[in-house]
Amino acid sequence: MPFIEHISYTDLERLALERLVPALLSHGFCYVDGLLGDLAGSAVLDQVMEMHSSGQLQDGRLAGSIPGVSRRSIRGDKIAWVSGTERGCEAISFLLNLIDRLISVCASRLGDKAIRERSKAMVACYPGNGAGYVKHVDNPNHDGRRLTCIYYLNKSWNPKEHGGVLRIFPEGKPYVADIKPLFDRLLIFWSDRRNPHEVQPSYAFRYAITVWYFDAEERSQAKKRFRDLTASTGQQGSSSS
Numbered sequence: 001m002p003f004i005e006h007i008s009y010t011d012l013e014r015l016a017l018e019r020l021v022p023a024l025l026s027h028g029f030c031y032v033d034g035l036l037g038d039l040a041g042s043a044v045l046d047q048v049m050e051m052h053s054s055g056q057l058q059d060g061r062l063a064g065s066i067p068g069v070s071r072r073s074i075r076g077d078k079i080a081w082v083s084g085t086e087r088g089c090e091a092i093s094f095l096l097n098l099i100d101r102l103i104s105v106c107a108s109r110l111g112d113k114a115i116r117e118r119s120k121a122m123v124a125c126y127p128g129n130g131a132g133y134v135k136h137v138d139n140p141n142h143d144g145r146r147l148t149c150i151y152y153l154n155k156s157w158n159p160k161e162h163g164g165v166l167r168i169f170p171e172g173k174p175y176v177a178d179i180k181p182l183f184d185r186l187l188i189f190w191s192d193r194r195n196p197h198e199v200q201p202s203y204a205f206r207y208a209i210t211v212w213y214f215d216a217e218e219r220s221q222a223k224k225r226f227r228d229l230t231a232s233t234g235q236q237g238s239s240s241s
């Protein structure tokens with residue numbers, strides 16, 4: 001049996017190991033362009049636009065309401081949650097499967113062996129009326145979300161005209177990172193307080209698909225806290241996204 005001099009990684013694994021993992025460890029965020037290619041990327045875009053035009057995207061909710069402050073002034077997106085098995089989501093399912101494989105390779109190198117599950121995919125459209133999303137942290141209080149992955153779908157996006165830049169304010173760093181929501185771009189960042197971020201006002205339809213990957217231990221602790229809370233207050237626990 002000849003000695004195998006090298007293990008041939010697939011392009012996906014090479015991308016994860018040589019680009020994504022080093023960037024996540026050093027900067028806490030990274031993005032990849034041309035993830036699916038034009039054909040598959042356009043198939044995902046077509047399915048998202050069909051969801052939008054058929055009225056399947058609803059106003060994005062907030063984790064908690066603030067008296068006297070309109071929800072829209074905080075986040076103006078319209079969203080739908082998909083598992084990928086729905087009819088008309090075949091291309092979205094292909095995308096989710098690819099991101100799952102990418103993250104599973106990364107997780108083993110990020111010291112996060114416990115990343116075993118993720119949220120459903122949040123299909124979002126900022127309607128282009130100047131709405132954005134104020135500066136926030138996705139997971140400020142240990143709800144289990146470890147990585148945020150956002151796949152952008154916006155062809156010929158010009159921030160000067162359309163705005164809609166995602167600005168990340170990496171904790172403790174002297175710079176901000178402005179990420180254009182460009183077609184076939186995948187952005188990955190730590191979901192916790194390391195990465196406060198905002199969506200600047202958008203002046204054209206701005207499509208994205210987001211999935212959050214959970215740290216299994218933190219997620220189960222958060223679910224336990226939620227069960228204890230609802231048991232002690234006697235409220236019906238709402239299903240969390």
Ligand SMILES: COc1ccc2cc(-c3cnc(C(=O)NCC(=O)O)c(O)c3)ccc2c1
Pocket residue numbers: 060061062063077079122124133138150166181197198199208241
């Ligand atoms: C309680 O139910 C829900 C349901 C959905 C929720 C979605 C978000 C969310 C968080 N971050 C972003 C973001 O940062 N987007 C960056 C970009 O598009 O470039 C975004 O678009 C949406 C927050 C809270 C939610 C609560």
Ligand SMILES: [Mn+2]
Pocket residue numbers: 136137138197
């Ligand atoms: Mn966010």
